[in-house]
Amino acid sequence: MTRRASQPDDAVVAALARVDLFSDLTTADLQQIAAMCRPERFESGSEIVAQGDTSGRFYLVLEGTADIIVNGAKVGEVGPGGSFGEIAVIDRGPRSASVQATSALQACSVASITLRPLLKEHPEMSYRLLVGVCHLLRRVQGTLVT
Secondary structure: OOOOOOOOOHHHHHHHHOOHHHOOOOHHHHHHHHHHOEEEEEOOOOEEEOOOOOOOEEEEEEEOOEEEEEOOEEEEEEOOOOEEOOOHHHHOOOOOOEEEEOOOEEEEEEEHHHHHHHHHHOHHHHHHHHHHHHHHHHHHHHHHOO
8 A cells, every 4th residue: 555655735736747747647646646745945056966867856846947957068947847857767767967956946856766666556657657758758859850
């Protein structure tokens, strides 16, 4: 039986629903994931994740902004409602980018070690998450086509 870490915040559940990875999950699924979220705070200038690191943690930005940096060059930014670590939370592979806070930043995060048992226990949720990965890949592919 999966234990719930805390009572999920409705705003976090709604924000998770807008993340490609989680877009096909049910409200009940999203509530279970939101209940696993750990609050995080970072000061401006803090490195949240480092390119190449194998930490399997997903982050959902609630307040503040951060730069996305690949090989030392800024390639994007993330703000409230944005997220990063969607792939890392699943496969714990090397991070493809660094993320550095550009203001005080509040986020919630979910660790791979926390999410994986839930997915193993709920195959239908795993399938819907896999469909979310497909949405994510298609979105990224769309930005590569010129």
